[in-house]
Each structure stands twice: as C-alpha cells, then as structure tokens.
Amino acid sequence: MKKILDFFRLIFEIFWAGMAVIIIGVTEAIRYGKIHEKILVVFLVLVVVLGLLALAAVEVTSTNGFCLSCHPYLEKEYYASTHGQAGVSCADCHIPEDFSGFVDAKLTGLKELWIYFTEDHPKNREEWKEEYKEKWEDEAYRINLTDDICLKCHGDEGIKPFRKVIAWDTNIHELLRVDEKGLSCFDCHYNFVHGIE
Template identity: 30%
Template sequence: MWKKIILSAAFTFVGLYALFQVGYYATSTPPFCGSCHEVNKYLISWQTSAHKDVNCLDCHQPRGELGKVQAKARGLNYVFQHFSGDYTIPTQAIVSDQNCLQCHLGDDKSFPNAAKLKNTPRVDHYQTIKKAQSCLDCHRATGHDVDIYLTRDLKGVKQL
C-alpha cells in the first residue's frame, strides 16, 4: 500500500516537474517576453545592446530551480496586470548581481566571450564586490535602456 502511494507521489512529482520545465522554456524567450506592449520597447532596445545574445531570464531570474519558480510566479503577476490593465510602468525588474558576476567572472560557460571583470585605476571591481555594491549602480542600462516610458512630467505612462 505505502509503496503504491510513494510511487504515485514520485510519478506525480516527476510529471509536474516535466510539465513545469516545458512551460518554463516555452515562456522564457525574448519574443515571448516582448509580446506584451509594456515590455516591447525594452526588447527592441535589448536587440541593439551588448547583451543581445543573453536571454531575458539569464539576467532577470534568481539562480537555481527555485529561481525559475519565482520568475514564473512574477511573470504570472505581470500577465494578470497586462490583461487587467492594472499596471504601472516602469515595473520593478529584478536583476541579481549574482547573475552579472557569474558571467563576468567567467563562471558561466554558456558565455565564454563575456567581458571579464578587471580592476582599473578608475574602478576597483574587487572593492565593489567586497562592499556588496550593486552592479546596477554603475551599469543600470547595460542590458537595455531603462525607464523607457517615464517622462519628465510623469504623464502619459498608461497611454500605450
């Protein structure tokens, strides 16, 4: 009896995990992300950036399997906001310094040509990392332009 329950639970878990992975990869491409008008201008800007060969979630998702779950939960919230019209632009996109460092310290073998961090007379990246200073403090618009919909008069953001 217990063997059947454990075996059923294991098969259910594996099946749900496989289904999640299929859904994850189907909804993790830049064209999919850019299909909402709130993100489309960011996608266009990304296509001319130095990071144009980097998938959106390589930057905008915490590492690991739970990071995938967190990113997709956030994505479902964005979908709800899109269809309900209950959104404010700019949204708060998440970029973890861990993602930047993984590529730019050479730990991510998927991007062997990524520029490696180095210290210069002007910038000591060692101290920046040691102080836990965010990469975005200096490199906020590296992946794509930011605050695209924000105007000086703070009007018209929802008139997309």
C-alpha cells in the same frame, strides 16, 4: 497574445482537474482503507502529464519571444545592445539558476502576466516612460538582478566586456570603492541593456 492566454488557461484547467482526481483518490482511500490500483495509476499518469506540462511551460516562458510579447517596448534596445547581439537571452539575466530564485522568478512572472491582462499596460516605450517608469522601474529592473548574475559572464572567469578590462578589483570599480559604498553592478549599469534613462 491569445495563444499565451489559452496556454495558461489550459494549464490552469489541467491543474484543477488533477486536484479533483487527487481529492477523489484520497476520499476513496479513506473510505476503503486502501488506495485502489486504478486510482494510483491515474494519479501517477496525472503527475507525469502535469510534470511534462510544467516543463513545457518553463521552456515557453523562458524565451525572448515570450518576454517581448508583454514588453515589446524593450525589444529595440535589447536587440541593439551588446547582450542582444551576443545571444544573451532575457532569461539569462532575469531568471536565476538556483531553484528558489528560479521558482520566485516564475511566480513573479505569473503576477506580471496577471497585471498585463487585468490592468492598463503601456503600448509603446514613450507611454511606458511617461506613465509607468517611476511606478515599475525599480521593481521591474531589480527583480532577480544580482551581482552574481552579472559576474557569471563578466567576472574574472567569464566573458570580458568590449575592451577586455583587467581584473575587477584593479580597474575603475576599485577606484570608485564600490564595495565600500555597497554598490551593485546594477547601480551603475542599469541602462546598459534596456537603455532606460
């Protein structure tokens, strides 16, 4: 946990150092009417370094190990689930592929990280169920979970579930008229991976 906190502290410090350099650079450009080559070079190097750090942060924060370090009470259910056994990562379902969804998920993750370090956090699944389930369940389990996320693997073109159901529109989903009722995959399958009761 300390490594994660230190990592984000480092990124925070580098970000503010970069902002200071940018402010100094703009001030110098205004003062002399042009940007000095040295300032431009430093700025470009800083942009490259910050970009590489951002890429590293994206990679680190998209691993199961990172997710489960803050949500250890979900680890058992995840690895016992079909998804966990198939190698589907937390990020595969909880981080959208489109840019705006991706950025939103990462910003939400920063909010969750802040909550994790500043508020009481459940130590085990039982504590979570007793004290936090009602407060966080809807927000936590609906974040970024859309039908498109599920259908990229479970749609007509993707990987079929265990019994290889026939096309979506001719099975139980059609019989239950989920489209007419406005139901999403999550409305019925919310506990499939995490075993939430």
